[in-house]
Amino acid sequence: xxxxxxxxxxxxxxxxxxxxxxxxxxxxxxxxxxxxxxxxxxxxxxxxxxxxxxxxxxxxxxxxxxxxxxxxxxxxxxxxxxxxxxxxxxxxxxxxxxxxxxxxxxxxxxxxxxxxxxxxxxxxxxxxxxxxxxxxxxxxxxxxxxxxxxxxxxxxxxxxxxxxxxxxxxxxxxxxxxxxxxxxxxxxxxxxxxxxxxxxxxxxxx
Numbered sequence: 001x002x003x004x005x006x007x008x009x010x011x012x013x014x015x016x017x018x019x020x021x022x023x024x025x026x027x028x029x030x031x032x033x034x035x036x037x038x039x040x041x042x043x044x045x046x047x048x049x050x051x052x053x054x055x056x057x058x059x060x061x062x063x064x065x066x067x068x069x070x071x072x073x074x075x076x077x078x079x080x081x082x083x084x085x086x087x088x089x090x091x092x093x094x095x096x097x098x099x100x101x102x103x104x105x106x107x108x109x110x111x112x113x114x115x116x117x118x119x120x121x122x123x124x125x126x127x128x129x130x131x132x133x134x135x136x137x138x139x140x141x142x143x144x145x146x147x148x149x150x151x152x153x154x155x156x157x158x159x160x161x162x163x164x165x166x167x168x169x170x171x172x173x174x175x176x177x178x179x180x181x182x183x184x185x186x187x188x189x190x191x192x193x194x195x196x197x198x199x200x201x202x203x204x205x206x
Contacts, residue, residue: 097121
């Protein structure tokens with residue numbers, strides 16, 4: 001079962017999200033309302049995903065992302081505004097996605113599941129801006145990809161998730177996940193989004 005720490009300071013919002021996650025079989029192991037308690041709860045609970053409100057009473061939630069990721073959690077950020085600049089900040093910090101608070105609860109649940117599975121969740125309309133911001137900091141990739149890894153990379157660039165890659169390649173889900181991980185390892189990327197950014201810069205998608 002996926003374990004989540006929910007970081008949200010508005011009680012009604014937190015209650016609605018918590019109920020939706022629990023009904024979907026996702027365990028909310030803790031709820032935090034501040035930057036300070038979010039870090040403490042995440043260190044204590046070792047969650048798979050931290051669902052993190054961007055604006056908290058004692059600071060900007062995105063500042064927590066590097067520490068949360070270092071502890072082994074994947075981070076999905078909740079925000080009232082989704083711009084390319086905000087998305088880029090989340091991606092630069094190591095976050096796995098950004099979702100609007102106005103999204104439907106089933107969309108939020110789906111996003112949590114995808115992030116827990118190692119996928120990234122950003123609105124496609126924001127990705128160009130994220131790529132532009134990330135390109136300036138990624139390192140040169142000197143990787144040689146196999147034909148199957150190249151296919152996997154092209155599917156990632158099209159926005160495909162693990163399930164779609166599995167179907168398109170005609171392989172088991174775990175095999176598809178392994179292909180994705182090898183692509184990330186060879187490109188020196190920390191996420192699927194960063195792998196695509198590196199690939200674009202290095203001409204691997206031409």
